Amino acid sequence: MILVKDEIFLLDPANGGSSMRLPAYTAILALFLVVASAGRARASEYPGWGDTGWVYESKRDCCSDAIAIASQYSEQACATSGGKPSPFVGGGQRGSCSAQWTQDGYGNMLYRCYGEASVWCD
Secondary structure: OOOOOOEEEEEEHHHOOEEEEEEHHHHHHHHHHHHHHHOOOOOEEEEEEEEEEEEOOOHHHHHHHHHHHHHHHHHHHHHHOOOOEOOOHHHOOOOEEEEEEEEOOOOOEEEEEEEEEEEEEO
16 A cells, blocks of 8 residues: 655646645556556456266376366356457466276276366456
């Protein structure tokens, strides 16, 4: 918080140079509001969740798919709200993943992955 003690004096030439008082804090507040509203952006995140089910693929691919599914749901939620989804910086996927694994009767690995991702919405 900025506390201002002094006042700004303006000269009014129409009144022969008499001074009009304008509190300095009012001028600073007005300037702050103009600057703050100019750079204001309404962005938000919409979380999405994805479940791959049991798949025959590597844990890495399973998690990648789960995060991709979560990203799609997040983008859909953004679009439904009237926003525009923003792509991830660098074109990569961002999110978290947890995985479960099991083996089939032949010893082949199966993974089930749960992903979470949030896409920025403008």
